[in-house]
Amino acid sequence: MALILSHLIEACSPYIPVLIFLVAIAVLLGDRSQRTRILRKIPGPPAYPLLGNLPDMPRNTREIVPVMRRLCERFPGVMHTSLGSIHYVVVSSAEAAEPVLGSKRFLDKGIDYGPVRPWLGLGLLTSTGDKWHTHRKLITPAFHFAVLEPYLEVMNECSGALVRRLRAAGTGFINVWPFISDATLDVICETAMGVNLSFQSGSASEYKAALQTMGNIIHMKSLRPWLRNDSIFWLLGWKHTQDKALNFLHSFTQSVIRERKMLLKEGMNTPSETPSRKRLAFLDLLLSSAKNGALLTDEEIREEVDTFMFEGHDTTSSGITWALFNIGRMPEVQRKIHDELDEVMAGRDTPPTRDDLAQMKYLEWTIKESMRVCPPVTTYSRTLPEAAQILGYDVPAGTDVLFFPHMIHRDPRHWADPDRFEPERFQPERSAGRHPYSYLPFSAGPRNCIGQRFALMEEKAVISAVLREFRVESRRQYDESMMNVCLTLQSNGPVEVRFVPRDRE
Numbered sequence: 359m360a361l362i363l364s365h366l367i368e369a370c371s372p373y374i375p376v377l378i379f380l381v382a383i384a385v386l387l388g389d390r391s392q393r394t395r396i397l398r399k400i401p402g403p404p405a406y407p408l409l410g411n412l413p414d415m416p417r418n419t420r421e422i423v424p425v426m427r428r429l430c431e432r433f434p435g436v437m438h439t440s441l442g443s444i445h446y447v448v449v450s451s452a453e454a455a456e457p458v459l460g461s462k463r464f465l466d467k468g469i470d471y472g473p474v475r476p477w478l479g480l481g482l483l484t485s486t487g488d489k490w491h492t493h494r495k496l497i498t499p500a501f502h503f504a505v506l507e508p509y510l511e512v513m514n515e516c517s518g519a520l521v522r523r524l525r526a527a528g529t530g531f532i533n534v535w536p537f538i539s540d541a542t543l544d545v546i547c548e549t550a551m552g553v554n555l556s557f558q559s560g561s562a563s564e565y566k567a568a569l570q571t572m573g574n575i576i577h578m579k580s581l582r583p584w585l586r587n588d589s590i591f592w593l594l595g596w597k598h599t600q601d602k603a604l605n606f607l608h609s610f611t612q613s614v615i616r617e618r619k620m621l622l623k624e625g626m627n628t629p630s631e632t633p634s635r636k637r638l639a640f641l642d643l644l645l646s647s648a649k650n651g652a653l654l655t656d657e658e659i660r661e662e663v664d665t666f667m668f669e670g671h672d673t674t675s676s677g678i679t680w681a682l683f684n685i686g687r688m689p690e691v692q693r694k695i696h697d698e699l700d701e702v703m704a705g706r707d708t709p710p711t712r713d714d715l716a717q718m719k720y721l722e723w724t725i726k727e728s729m730r731v732c733p734p735v736t737t738y739s740r741t742l743p744e745a746a747q748i749l750g751y752d753v754p755a756g757t758d759v760l761f762f763p764h765m766i767h768r769d770p771r772h773w774a775d776p777d778r779f780e781p782e783r784f785q786p787e788r789s790a791g792r793h794p795y796s797y798l799p800f801s802a803g804p805r806n807c808i809g810q811r812f813a814l815m816e817e818k819a820v821i822s823a824v825l826r827e828f829r830v831e832s833r834r835q836y837d838e839s840m841m842n843v844c845l846t847l848q849s850n851g852p853v854e855v856r857f858v859p860r861d862r863e
């Protein structure tokens with residue numbers, strides 16, 4: 359018997375790899391179809407064979423908000439869609455967001471974060487597991503209120519330069535994006551790396567071009583998944599363009615790190631002791647922590663600094679631009695901000711202190727309301743390492759869950775008349791008891807935005823500086839078709855605002 363068996367095995371042996379391959383495919387397909395069966399119980403548009411919901415999906419970035427809105431209104435809270443064989447669970451309510459964002463079990467970023475990895479490596483935004491945990495703990499103190507205070511000086515200086523540029527631009531309507539974008543780049547370069555590149559005076563064009571190239575490539579790869587295939591990416595010539603931009607950006611950060619390290623070695627522990635720098639940058643804090651025994655390699659420090667550069671300028675520039683646009687179309691809101699600024703600053707022409715900013719409550723509610731209506735980060739996602747339950751539906755391990763704050767912020771159960779712009783919603787008495795996951799511009803839970811205090815301080819510093827000087831007026835009213843979803847919320851066409859000096863009125 360044993361002999362027959364051994365002959366049989368010998369006869370079959372050339373086919374064993376093929377058999378193993380076929381069994382593996384069968385198991386994989388079985389597993390896939392099992393997952394698909396579970397996912398199909400979640401409400402969502404009916405899928406087409408092979409294509410999934412591809413034909414229902416937006417055809418360009420300008421259609422994303424209106425198409426997603428229609429779908430989320432049809433399937434409120436949670437919805438299942440698929441693009442070919444890739445399944446997504448889209449979350450559009452606070453109750454659906456909480457079990458995933460609020461849990462320490464679901465910290466892994468979704469597949470959509472792949473395109474940023476060549477630039478950011480495994481910095482805070484993209485890393486997971488022990489690395490993320492250790493780095494988050496290490497970096498959190500750098501965003502403490504007291505540590506952020508000296509950055510206000512940078513923000514005020516950059517706001518001053520912005521106001522001068524806006525004055526020089528005259529009183530006609532201008533596209534406000536590039537002005538704000540240069541200002542936020544100046545802020546993040548100086549605060550993250552301690553380097554003043556002076557984008558607002560037109561210098562650093564090579565750095566800006568490299569940033570833009572990387573932004574475009576990441577955006578393109580998110581929209582056209584086939585570009586994520588290395589061979590196709592290389593064949594179409596994009597790899598060369600990416601390498602050139604990355605080489606520039608990485609070398610720049612590395613050279614700044616080398617310079618700052620040398621200063622530290624020479625015993626100049628704080629930049630106030632150095633002749634060339636007056637302020638502590640995030641980079642100095644990372645280097646000091648490395649010096650104090652925390653194990654951060656130069657490459658890890660580079661990844662974190664580049665992560666701040668990536669996360670810290672497009673987001674704030676989107677937030678500030680949309681806020682100015684919204685204020686410019688709401689004269690009554692603007693009047694209240696002007697009254698508040700005049701009262702808090704009481705005729706002083708000095709830049710605001712942290713206490714002054716703290717007193718600008720109405721401005722803060724307006725900025726928050728603007729990020730409710732126009733959230734700068736339009737989607738973020740998680741891949742579930744284990745199964746979860748969302749609104750009573752099973753979501754199997756391996757699924758990508760996508761959060762869509764635009765609709766989470768428009769749930770009429772938490773936000774009455776949600777399309778109306780009304781800063782008073784953020785008054786403490788009206789905010790009390792509101793669902794903690796109903797407002798998610800900075801996400802929430804363990805992987806929320808580490809830079810949110812910094813971002814709010816910057817938005818307040820910049821917008822207060824502009825509104826102390828000008829009355830702003832938007833050329834058009836808000837409508838959803840003007841939203842263009844790129845890495846952050848951009849506009850479809852220019853955001854035209856005019857800046858009328860208040861001293862001339």
Ligand code: HEM
Pocket residue numbers: 467482483484494665666669670671673674677733734735738739798799800801804805806807808809810812813
């Ligand atoms: C208005 C401005 C900003 C908005 C709306 C915003 C929004 C967000 C959101 C939604 C996330 C979560 C992303 C996810 O789950 O994948 C996030 C994460 C993050 N943000 Fe921000 N952000 C802003 C400004 C900043 C600034 C100024 C910095 C740094 C200086 C920053 C640094 C980060 C980092 C490092 C993470 C990853 C945190 C982690 O995973 O532990 N952000 N941000």
